[in-house]
Amino acid sequence: MGAWVRLYTRGLPEQVADERIAEVSSDLHDHATQAQMAGVGKARLSREIARRLVRGAPADLTWRAELRGLGVSLSSFGLLVGVMTNAASLLALSIAGIARGLRWQASQWEAAPGMIPVVIAATGLVCGMIMVTRTRSRVVGALWILGAAQIVVWQGIPFLATTTTVLEYVQRISAWPLCMAAIAVGETAFLACAALWWAPQQKTAA
Amino acid sequence: MASRPQGRLLDIEYSILDVVAGLNGTGHDAYGFAIARHLAATSIGDGLIGHGTLYKALSRLVKMSLLTASWEDASVGESEGRPRRRLYTITNAGAVALATRPVDLTATAAAPARTALA
Numbered sequence: 475m476g477a478w479v480r481l482y483t484r485g486l487p488e489q490v491a492d493e494r495i496a497e498v499s500s501d502l503h504d505h506a507t508q509a510q511m512a513g514v515g516k517a518r519l520s521r522e523i524a525r526r527l528v529r530g531a532p533a534d535l536t537w538r539a540e541l542r543g544l545g546v547s548l549s550s551f552g553l554l555v556g557v558m559t560n561a562a563s564l565l566a567l568s569i570a571g572i573a574r575g576l577r578w579q580a581s582q583w584e585a586a587p588g589m590i591p592v593v594i595a596a597t598g599l600v601c602g603m604i605m606v607t608r609t610r611s612r613v614v615g616a617l618w619i620l621g622a623a624q625i626v627v628w629q630g631i632p633f634l635a636t637t638t639t640v641l642e643y644v645q646r647i648s649a650w651p652l653c654m655a656a657i658a659v660g661e662t663a664f665l666a667c668a669a670l671w672w673a674p675q676q677k678t679a680a
Numbered sequence: 681m682a683s684r685p686q687g688r689l690l691d692i693e694y695s696i697l698d699v700v701a702g703l704n705g706t707g708h709d710a711y712g713f714a715i716a717r718h719l720a721a722t723s724i725g726d727g728l729i730g731h732g733t734l735y736k737a738l739s740r741l742v743k744m745s746l747l748t749a750s751w752e753d754a755s756v757g758e759s760e761g762r763p764r765r766r767l768y769t770i771t772n773a774g775a776v777a778l779a780t781r782p783v784d785l786t787a788t789a790a791a792p793a794r795t796a797l798a
Contacts, residue, residue, distance in 0.1 A: 504762070507762070529730030533737075537735075
């Protein structure tokens with residue numbers, strides 16, 4: 475929680491950031507004290523705090539955007555949230571693929587086919603997400619995520635399927651390649667548009 | 681991302697005003713976690729409100745001069761072995777906003793908050 479507060483208050487006026495950090499710290503302390511008095515276990519307390527963090531995260535981000543004077547470019551901010559959400563979803567898919575691959579590897583004593591591209595894609599997604607958070611590298615970050623997204627769509631999704639009986643099922647679907655192509659085109663269009671949208675801002679920031 | 685009209689309050693903001701008014705009226709300190717705990721006892725939803733939602737709303741209410749905020753004396757927190765709290769007080773404008781809120785909100789959000797504080 476502390477790391478999250480420091481992250482979204484980063485770069486804000488010092489007094490505003492310090493006050494938010496202090497207020498949330500006080501809240502967390504009171505929450506922990508109240509939980510202790512009520513006999514609530516640490517695991518449940520952690521879950522409650524995590525839930526409050528997740529519930530409030532969109533408000534934290536819009537509050538930050540408003541303070542940084544991004545009110546006029548909230549569409550750009552929304553796009554950033556969209557790109558990050560998209561990348562995070564693909565990353566989750568890649569991680570699930572890697573986990574399945576490792577389980578497969580453990581049982582078969584050989585590398586799971588298609589594992590390497592998925593690992594590359596996951597790495598690419600993480601790099602892209604980091605680049606997208608910075609104005610100067612936002613365009614490259616979006617293109618980086620685009621590349622990784624193509625690997626996930628063409629390698630990751632089939633790779634996920636190879637480890638389950640889903641493969642047999644999806645292979646019988648005649649429209650499966652068309653679905654994959656549609657997802658790939660959608661990803662390309664969305665991320666390319668994001669890169670184009672951000673390009674003038676990056677030029678200004680440079 | 682569309683923004684709402686300036687000066688228009690959300691349900692949650694009316695509920696926060698109501699809780700702060702209730703805490704102030706009963707001589708209790710109105711600080712972040714106390715407000716969250718009292719809100720949880722209302723019909724707002726299950727569990728405690730998200731930190732971001734609460735503090736963004738509080739900050740907006742202060743900006744609109746419906747609440748005032750001040751840090752309690754550091755020695756109070758130190759003597760109780762905890763960080764200092766930011767205390768909120770409802771202003772006259774806040775009380776007026778609360779009194780003139782739309783009728784449908786009065787029925788759904790505020791009444792349970794008052795009951796919880798009683």
